[in-house]
Amino acid sequence: MKLFVFHTPELTPTATVADCAIAVDVLRATSTIATALGAGAEAVQAFSDLDKLLEVSETWAPDKRIRAGERGGAQVEGFDFGNSPLACTPDLVSGRRLFISTTNGTRALQCIEAAPVVLAAALINRRAVVQHLVQHKPATVWIVGSGWEGSFSLEDTVCAGAIAHGLQAELGCSLADLAGNDETIAAVSLYSQWRPNLLDLFYLASHGQRLLKLGIIEDLKYCAQEDILDVLPIQRELGVLVKH
Ligand code: 3SL
Numbered sequence: 001m002k003l004f005v006f007h008t009p010e011l012t013p014t015a016t017v018a019d020c021a022i023a024v025d026v027l028r029a030t031s032t033i034a035t036a037l038g039a040g041a042e043a044v045q046a047f048s049d050l051d052k053l054l055e056v057s058e059t060w061a062p063d064k065r066i067r068a069g070e071r072g073g074a075q076v077e078g079f080d081f082g083n084s085p086l087a088c089t090p091d092l093v094s095g096r097r098l099f100i101s102t103t104n105g106t107r108a109l110q111c112i113e114a115a116p117v118v119l120a121a122a123l124i125n126r127r128a129v130v131q132h133l134v135q136h137k138p139a140t141v142w143i144v145g146s147g148w149e150g151s152f153s154l155e156d157t158v159c160a161g162a163i164a165h166g167l168q169a170e171l172g173c174s175l176a177d178l179a180g181n182d183e184t185i186a187a188v189s190l191y192s193q194w195r196p197n198l199l200d201l202f203y204l205a206s207h208g209q210r211l212l213k214l215g216i217i218e219d220l221k222y223c224a225q226e227d228i229l230d231v232l233p234i235q236r237e238l239g240v241l242v243k244h
Pocket residue numbers: 025027028029030070072073074083102103104105106146211
């Protein structure tokens with residue numbers, strides 16, 4: 001298995017696809033997606049465009065859908081949810097489809113949607129992702145960070161490093177064997193340094209700071225936890241993720 005990390009959708013190759021591609025938006029889209037599916041959502045359907053989300057979700061019965069819209073960290077007016085994983089409680093999401101559009105995370109999903117296997121990963125469901133890769137052993141794996149509007153983000157890279165670190169341990173392979181690019185090696189180094197203090201890293205990160213300015217602190221604490229959800233979001237049809 002060769003693992004490649006790309007920091008943003010913009011840096012992800014467009015001429016080829018990996019056997020398995022994984023979108024990461026730890027703060028907060030992929031944490032929200034895993035949490036919603038863990039809380040019993042029927043599926044999560046991701047959109048980069050808010051108008052398209054409204055158009056498609058309109059064809060669903062109101063009691064079977066939740067519309068989640070986030071821009072710049074804040075909830076979009078008229079939507080049921082913003083992008084807080086903590087809003088995804090079983091009483092609110094169970095049996096309903098979460099239609100979601102976020103600033104960067106849903107774009108990352110869209111950029112890899114043509115891969116044969118598409119997963120969504122965060123720190124909270126890292127182990128489930130690692131286990132899937134160990135079981136299926138795809139020859140090429142891409143981890144695509146969402147970043148922020150085209151630039152690198154610490155929290156997505158540290159999650160990529162956490163996945164690579166888990167794979168190394170499970171497969172018993174060296175980093176030289178696993179890493180397909182330099183970004184993978186850098187991600188593992190970042191994770192090795194910050195593993196005991198992931199929340200502190202989030203406080204330093206530019207998007208962590210952005211969320212803190214909006215008073216969003218509980219989400220940071222929640223998203224900084226590792227392996228608390230045994231949920232693997234996997235694409236069932238274009239843009240639609242279900243719990244594996
Ligand atoms: O950029 C995104 O897609 C988001 O997850 C941003 S936020 O954490 O909801 O602000």
